[in-house]
Amino acid sequence: MAEGHKNPPPPSPGAAEVEEGGCNPIDFNHEPAKCQHRGSLRMANEKQFGRAYEPSNTRRAICTAIFVFLLLAGVTALIVYLVYRPEKPRFSVVGAAIYNLNTSTPPLISSTMQFTIMTRNPNRRVSIYYDHLTAYVSYRNQAISPLLALPPLYHERRKTVALSPVLGGTAVPLQVEVANALAVDEAYGVVALRVVVMGRLRYKAGVIRTGHYGMLVRCDVLVGLRRGSVDQLPLIDSRGCKVDI
Numbered sequence: 001m002a003e004g005h006k007n008p009p010p011p012s013p014g015a016a017e018v019e020e021g022g023c024n025p026i027d028f029n030h031e032p033a034k035c036q037h038r039g040s041l042r043m044a045n046e047k048q049f050g051r052a053y054e055p056s057n058t059r060r061a062i063c064t065a066i067f068v069f070l071l072l073a074g075v076t077a078l079i080v081y082l083v084y085r086p087e088k089p090r091f092s093v094v095g096a097a098i099y100n101l102n103t104s105t106p107p108l109i110s111s112t113m114q115f116t117i118m119t120r121n122p123n124r125r126v127s128i129y130y131d132h133l134t135a136y137v138s139y140r141n142q143a144i145s146p147l148l149a150l151p152p153l154y155h156e157r158r159k160t161v162a163l164s165p166v167l168g169g170t171a172v173p174l175q176v177e178v179a180n181a182l183a184v185d186e187a188y189g190v191v192a193l194r195v196v197v198m199g200r201l202r203y204k205a206g207v208i209r210t211g212h213y214g215m216l217v218r219c220d221v222l223v224g225l226r227r228g229s230v231d232q233l234p235l236i237d238s239r240g241c242k243v244d245i
Helices: 015-021 032-051 055-083 176-188
Strands: 090-104 108-120 127-139 148-150 153-155 160-163 166-168 190-205 213-224 231-233 235-244
Touching (some): 090 190, 108 190, 108 213, 127 166
Antiparallel strands (some): 090 108, 108 166, 127 148, 127 153, 127 190, 213 235
């Protein structure tokens, strides 16, 4: 009887895989379609798991974060600009004095002039810094005084500041037509001059300071001037100043 009983045959290769996965590709008793379906599911899960950690996803997340940051920064800057929107400063000439204005050959013109310029900062929340200021006087679009460097200026909010630069001192060349026109105007008693101020300015709102902006101020005035008359002169007309930023 003992000899009649035989030990069970060893499990065939892949039996453990059959119990775990439910499918053995070398076991012909299983359905091939079911094996293929379960294998494809396992491969899809592996691909999806690997795709979650691809470098492209990290780059995409970084780009999204940068875009959101720039968008928020732009919105913040727009709000600050709308709240603290700076207005251009205002300039006007309120006084003039000419101590010397002579023409000579070939022709040259030598002059000593002083103009009182009022500048106002109309902003309630924004102050202004003026840097690299220069000024000169022109007649018929030609400079009749050399450039004069002015000191830097800090303009507080809603304040008015007076500037009184003395321009001239050195003779400058002059076109013949301009010299003749100046002689005619002096004989008539009215001379149209232009006071020009150039420089760079910055706006300051709280702790925020802007970059530099170029500034050009042109003030047209009519002065009551006759040949030989000097010192304080009447301003016949001062039409205000055009300010370009």
